[in-house]
Amino acid sequence: MAKAAQTKKSRPRTKRRSKTPTLRARVRTWLLRGALGVAAAVLALVCVFAVIRPPTTPYILAEGLRHGEVKREWVSFGEIAPVMVRSAVAAEDANYCLHWGFDMNAIRDALEEGANRGASTISQQTVKNVFLWQGRSWPRKALESLLTPVVELVWSKRRILEVYLNVAEFDQGVFGVEAAARHYFGVAAKDLSATQAARLAAILPDPKGRSAKAPSDFVRRRAAQIVDGAATIRADGRAACFER
Secondary structure, three states: HHHHHHHHHHHHHHOOOOOOOOOOHHHHHHHHHHHHHHOOOHHHHHHHHHOOOOOHHHHHHHHHHHHHOOOOOOOHHHOOHHHHHHHHHHHHOOHHHHOOOOHHHHHHHHHHHOOOOOOOHHHHHHHHHOOOOOOHHHHHHHHHHHHHHHHHHHOOHHHHHHHHHHHOOOEOOOOOOHHHHHHHHHHHHOOOOHHHHHHHHHHHOOOOOOOOOOOHHHHOOOOOOOHHHHHHHHHHOOOOOOOO
């Protein structure tokens, strides 16, 4: 009996695991909560901007701080000349009405032809301009790829184009098609001619290096191609998703 009691008494006690989370676990939890919070905030902004105009963008804000001010005036979709909308689509994303945010054929062609060819759709560019930052980096491209289908799901095709044409840069400190039309041609966006619209669309890929008012030979040739392209997508139905 005494032996049994002695054996029981000498049995080593097992240490109970502390229920207090380690520093690594706490940091992981904070990071996860932070990521979920940011994702929820961005999703809320996507929903809000589906009906309310974005007050600014990260890039417009940065350029405003750098230059002191920017030229920008928001106009609704109906206040933009239809030929301007078609010209932008023809120049930047001719299959805009046929994809859900990513043009797989353009991506395939870009991979085959190398890094000099771009494959970003208007939807992707809108996401980048409104929610993200400029420049090329894998983190930004990853976020852009995640957000683009969400924007395509929540916004209409017309809304994406409306926002895109109101936040796109057309010259140093000049943002949006209304400010660009007045800056270059002294007219409102709704009064742009086919040639003027094509020239504005031609400078979109390089707004600081190209001019719509004093176009280079390249810009003139590119604008002529865009005039034809805008007419083509109207005739073959590739403008149907934004024209009524």
